[in-house]
Amino acid sequence: MLDSDNIAFIQAGVSISLAACGPDRLASMSRGMGCKVLDGGRRVGVFVKRSQSAELLENIRRSGKVANVFSLPSSNRTVQLKGVDAQVQPFDPADFSIVEAHVADFVTEVLPLGLPEEVVRTLFACAAEDLATVVYSPCAAFSQTPGPKAGEPLGAAR
Amino acid sequence: MSVRIETIRECLEGIIPGHIATCDAEGMPNLAYLSQVQFIDNEHVALSYQFFNRTRQNVLAGSPVRLLLTSHLSGAQYRLTLRYLRTETAGPLFEQMKAKLAGIASHTGMSDVFRLLGSDVYRILGIEQVPGPTVPPPPPPVNYLTALRRATQRLAGCGTLECLLETALDCLDDEFGIGHVMLLMHDDGRGRLYTLASRGYPESGIGSEIPVGAGVIGICARERTPIRIGFMTSEYAYGRTVRDSIAADGDADALETAIPLPGLPDARSQLAVPITAFDRLTGVLYVESVADLHFGYDDEDALVAFAAQLGLAIQHHQQAEELAEEPLSPENAAPVVAGSPLAVRHFGATDSVFLDDDYLIKGVAGAILWALLTDFVERHRTSFTNKGLRVDSRIRLPGVSDNLEARLVLLQRRLDERDAGIRLAKTGRGRFSLSVSRPLQLLEG
Incomplete structure (x- = not known):
């Protein structure tokens, strides 16, 4: 599902967002604090703050269906992954270095765009105890880079 | 509603892009980034419709909508729950969003990609602040209410139209800290606006003209709505639009072109506000800056309120001159003058x-x-x-x-x-x- 280029892309200084729907079709979403790729790209783990994601995590436990977007602010390159088998797992403290590296990469990415560093770091401030890992197998991947090919399956759009 | 949208409008400018989440009939979520969210009032916002994508399909199929917006000033995040109402493809809201999108597109290198097809209007069902740390936002550059109070007081003290114009431009500089200003009057019969006063330019440009409908100023006049752009865009540059409109209608004789329009060649932020009185367009107040995103919703609100006072005052002074019954003073014979004719x-x-x-x-x-x-x-x-x-x-x-x-x-x-x-x-x-x-x-x- 994910080639090496996209595996590298989703782990770069991208903005990450994760969403799942409730029984009334109302979606909830949270900002991802980073992600890891498992099984050579067959599964993805996204870190979210539990304190910000009660509704999202409840929706995931209920349906397992997730939408996950990764976007690089400087280029607008955007990828959306979908999954139907998402599970909420405890956060492995060993992954905290991934979160720290992601925040550092994202700060490096957005500071030239004029965002105040203090605001960005506050947005991504988190403690390992507050994190959860949502793991799913991407079953569909789309390019969402703005343009005529937005929405096409990843292979077709590139 | 725990949070009023009017108090978090900095989140709508897209400095940190918002996210939109929808859901299809099978319960599969979809996420996308937002170019802009347009404030309408405390119960309504509009989103730009640029592509017929999955988000739009879901919305038209009845999906409720969730937004995640982030303040670039404090880092605060908000989730908004929305319900789609309608799409507008012309009129003031559409033109406001189209102009703003042109600036965003130009700024992000998407000029050939972003094109507004419609303004999707939503009702706000709820706004919740996402738990998490925030930083104190920096103080605003101006206390807009104080500036407005002082400016309207100063307008009220003017006895003539000439004094009113000078005072209005002084106020924008002194009270609001806006150094580049044009005031244009509406020539209803000719569909033109002519510059009557300006500040902050090497040449005053008094007498220069722009057609109604051309550029930021002309569209503001045509739609009688504020037009605000946060980034440089050639699409709305008035020099170009004036030239284009002359080329289009072959009407160069009618438009004043001998007097160049004043203006910053490298303006990045532009705000045009209509001056109206008793439902008639009197003119346009135009301000600009070389900084990106220099004017926000608060500037727009303040200038709209200021322009409302100014419009009534202009109307009053024009009528007062018309109604004057003062007799002519005895004619003094013109003194004989000498010199080259x-x-x-x-x-x-x-x-x-x-x-x-x-x-x-x-x-x-x-x-x-x-x-x-x-x-x-x-x-x-x-x-x-x-x-x-x-x-x-x-x-x-x-x-x-x-x-x-x-x-x-x-x-x-x-x-x-x-x-x-x-x-x-x-x-x-x-x-x-x-x-x-x-x-x-x-x-x-």
């Missing part, structure tokens, strides 16, 4: 007036000047009234909404700037005098 040439077809072969003015203001100078030369007349001009068959005023007093201010300013020996000065309500310091040679055609 000034050649004044008038072209009747356009009422263009040239002083020593240099273009001065045309249109109604040109006709007024020609009539005044003719009376001066033939009858040694130096005192005039607005009422007299209104019934003067040589001038052909377009009607009651002709902004006669504004045209006199325009003429007075053009003459002052030219400094060729002809001046106008107010001598009382609805009265003014002509002074000429060189012999005149009037030439037709």
Whole structure:
């Protein structure tokens, strides 16, 4: 599902967002604090703050269906992954270095765009105890880079 | 609703892009980034419809909508729950969003990609702040309410239209800290706006014109709605739009092109606000800056409120000049002047007036000047009234909404700037005098 280029892309200084729907079709979403790729790209783990994601995590436990977007602010390159088998797992403290590296990469990415560093770091401030890992197998991947090919399956759009 | 949208409008500017989540009929979520969210009122926002994508399919199939917005000032995040109401494809809201999107597209290198197809209007069902740390936002650059209070007080102290115009521009600089300003009046009959006052430019540009509908200023006038752009975009640059509109309608004669528009060639932020009074468009107040995203919703609100006061005051002063019953003072014979004669040439077809072969003015203001100078030369007349001009068959005023007093201010300013020996000065309500310091040679055609 994910080639090496996209595996590298989703782990770069991208903005990450994760969403799942409730029984009334109302979606909830949270900002991802980073992600890891498992099984050579067959599964993805996204870190979210539990304190910000009660509704999202409840929706995931209920349906397992997730939408996950990764976007690089400087280029607008955007990828959306979908999954139907998402599970909420405890956060492995060993992954905290991934979160720290992601925040550092994202700060490096957005500071030239004029965002105040203090605001960005506050947005991504988190403690390992507050994190959860949502793991799913991407079953569909789309390019969402703005343009005529937005929405096409990843292979077709590139 | 725990949070009012009006208090978090910095989140709508897209400095940190918002996210939109929808859901299809099978319960599969979809996420996308937002170019812009447009504040309408405390119960409504609009989102830009640019592509028929999965988000739009889901919305049209009845999905509720969730937004995640982030303040670039504090880092606070908000989740908004929305319900789709309708799509607008023309009118004030559409034009506001189209202009804003053009700036965003240009800034992000998406000029060929982003094109507004519609403004999707949503009802806000709820706003919740996402738990998490925030930083104190920096203090705003201006206390807008204080600035507005002081500015309106200063406008109220003006006794003439001329004083009002000067004070209005002073206020924008002193109270609001806005250094580049143009005030344009609406010429209803000709579908034009003409610059009557400006600040912050090497040349005043008084008398320069822009067609209604062209560029930020012209679209603001046509739609009678504020137009605000946060990034440089050639699409809305008024120099280009004026040239385009001339090319399109082949109407170059009608548009004042001899006087260049003032303006910053490298303006990045632009805000045009309509000046209206009693449901009529009086003119446009235009401000600009070389900084990105210099004007926000608060600036827009403050200038809209200021322009409302200004519009009523302009209306009042114009009417006061019209209604004045003060008798003409006894005519003093014009003093005999010596020196090299000034050649004044008038072209009747356009009422263009040239002083020593240099273009001065045309249109109604040109006709007024020609009539005044003719009376001066033939009858040694130096005192005039607005009422007299209104019934003067040589001038052909377009009607009651002709902004006669504004045209006199325009003429007075053009003459002052030219400094060729002809001046106008107010001598009382609805009265003014002509002074000429060189012999005149009037030439037709």
